[in-house]
Amino acid sequence: MSETPNLHNSDLRNSDANQQWGGRFAAGPSVVMQEINASIGFDRKMWRQDIRGSLAHAAMLTKLGILTLQDETDIKTGLAAIAADIDAGRFAFDETLEDIHMNIEARLTERIGDAGRRLHTGRSRNDQVATDFRLWVRDAIDGLDAQIADVMRAMAERAATFADAVMPGFTHLQTAQPVTFGHHLLAYVEMLARDRGRLADCRKRLNECPLGSAALAGTSFPLDREMTARELGFDRPTANSLDAVSDRDFALEFLSAAAISAMHLSRLAEEIVIWCSAPYRFIRLSDAFTTGSSIMPQKRNPDAAELVRAKTGRINGALVGLLTVMKGLPLAYAKDMQEDKEPAFDAADAWALSLAAIAGMVRDMTPDTTRMREFAGSGFATATDLADWLVRVLKQPFRSAHHTTGRLVAMAEARGVDLSDLTLAEMQSVEPGITEEIFGVLTVEASVASRRSYGGTAPTNVAAQAARWLKALG
Numbered sequence: 001m002s003e004t005p006n007l008h009n010s011d012l013r014n015s016d017a018n019q020q021w022g023g024r025f026a027a028g029p030s031v032v033m034q035e036i037n038a039s040i041g042f043d044r045k046m047w048r049q050d051i052r053g054s055l056a057h058a059a060m061l062t063k064l065g066i067l068t069l070q071d072e073t074d075i076k077t078g079l080a081a082i083a084a085d086i087d088a089g090r091f092a093f094d095e096t097l098e099d100i101h102m103n104i105e106a107r108l109t110e111r112i113g114d115a116g117r118r119l120h121t122g123r124s125r126n127d128q129v130a131t132d133f134r135l136w137v138r139d140a141i142d143g144l145d146a147q148i149a150d151v152m153r154a155m156a157e158r159a160a161t162f163a164d165a166v167m168p169g170f171t172h173l174q175t176a177q178p179v180t181f182g183h184h185l186l187a188y189v190e191m192l193a194r195d196r197g198r199l200a201d202c203r204k205r206l207n208e209c210p211l212g213s214a215a216l217a218g219t220s221f222p223l224d225r226e227m228t229a230r231e232l233g234f235d236r237p238t239a240n241s242l243d244a245v246s247d248r249d250f251a252l253e254f255l256s257a258a259a260i261s262a263m264h265l266s267r268l269a270e271e272i273v274i275w276c277s278a279p280y281r282f283i284r285l286s287d288a289f290t291t292g293s294s295i296m297p298q299k300r301n302p303d304a305a306e307l308v309r310a311k312t313g314r315i316n317g318a319l320v321g322l323l324t325v326m327k328g329l330p331l332a333y334a335k336d337m338q339e340d341k342e343p344a345f346d347a348a349d350a351w352a353l354s355l356a357a358i359a360g361m362v363r364d365m366t367p368d369t370t371r372m373r374e375f376a377g378s379g380f381a382t383a384t385d386l387a388d389w390l391v392r393v394l395k396q397p398f399r400s401a402h403h404t405t406g407r408l409v410a411m412a413e414a415r416g417v418d419l420s421d422l423t424l425a426e427m428q429s430v431e432p433g434i435t436e437e438i439f440g441v442l443t444v445e446a447s448v449a450s451r452r453s454y455g456g457t458a459p460t461n462v463a464a465q466a467a468r469w470l471k472a473l474g
């Protein structure tokens with residue numbers, strides 16, 4: 001189309017040339033160009049953040065006298081109407097307008113005319129998108145942080161209830177020493193607390209405002225960047241305009257935190273799968289968190305746990321994907337960076353859903369404490385307690401005690417019995433100093449009760465730690 005587009009036409013949707021830069025362009029983009037260029041299909045998710053940013057920018061321009069009070073009123077009214085339309089699903093998103101920023105600005109101009117056209121003074125989509133995306137990630141961080149706290153609370157509550165429920169503790173997935181179920185759950189609470197720490201850390205560094213960096217070099221307008229930063233809840237404006245429009249570290253840090261947290265959740269999910277399996281039966285999930293099989297009537301499958309385990313894949317993919325997009329990009333903005341949002345959105349959704357599923361399963365599961373206790377004692381789980389007794393009472397060096405105990409384990413194994421089933425005479429044939437007292441340390445209850453070292457599995461420790469967490473979590 002060769003006709004010169006009219007820059008003052010408020011509805012340029014029907015013009016072939018783009019309304020934002022149509023002055024320079026005579027013809028419109030090819031279909032493929034439009035399709036590969038458009039981000040509206042996904043960045044519409046940031047509409048609230050875009051409107052928040054525009055309101056702050058407009059207020060600041062008004063304070064500087066660049067916009068009149070009437071302009072600001074019109075912008076506020078127009079953006080409120082647009083927000084209501086989007087919220088109600090009435091807003092017609094237009095792919096020819098590429099992204100959320102231009103969709104909202106075009107609609108605003110259609111509604112209010114020139115004030116809408118003045119809004120973009122002293123800003124570019126480059127600082128606008130960087131600001132919107134930071135706001136979006138910050139909102140996501142706040143939501144996820146609350147969800148992680150909820151999972152921690154659910155686990156600490158159950159840990160308090162099962163502070164003294166003995167279960168086998170594993171290394172190499174081989175029975176190692178008895179622990180309590182509460183202790184096991186609190187291990188995950190510690191991991192999740194670190195996940196929250198990483199989010200808080202990411203939020204701190206993220207919390208600088210790019211708005212006013214404009215396209216890449218800053219702007220000739222004497223903007224009050226402190227004001228917009230404050231208005232949007234940022235700690236300060238970013239200090240280098242080139243960095244501000246080309247930095248996506250905040251998204252990468254968010255995705256790194258997501259990947260580590262998803263790894264934690266997948267470990268718990270895997271344990272839930274194992275604990276639910278028929279040979280273990282340590283826990284039971286209700287109908288609410290299991291599915292049946294269309295062919296095998298007896299099945300209760302822990303699909304939610306399996307899917308949490310699997311979501312780790314897409315979250316790791318998001319991190320590696322964005323690292324790869326950013327690698328080697330020259331300063332400042334490049335369109336490559338438009339590929340930052342989908343991985344972050346997808347990972348945030350997957351993370352949130354995983355946390356909800358884990359919280360649900362932790363509250364839903366019924367531990368079979370009888371069965372856990374039964375297995376806690378199998379596999380000579382109290383052998384270390386026997387060795388410790390030889391050190392404590394007979395003053396044997398630990399290495400010698402380890403050797404003596406190894407011989408007793410071999411004897412019990414040969415007879416097909418547990419350590420506590422050996423007679424005193426049999427034990428004394430290996431170590432004459434052993435007395436009746438030894439039977440007091442061979443039970444799983446005595447074993448866990450004795451592990452009172454700070455951070456150890458003794459039920460008194462576990463109850464105290466669970467109470468500490470519940471208090472901290474409020």
Ligand code: ARG
Binds near residue numbers: 043129
């Ligand atoms: N949709 C774009 C993005 O997400 C907005 C910024 C476009 N800037 C530009 N100079 N083309 O990155």
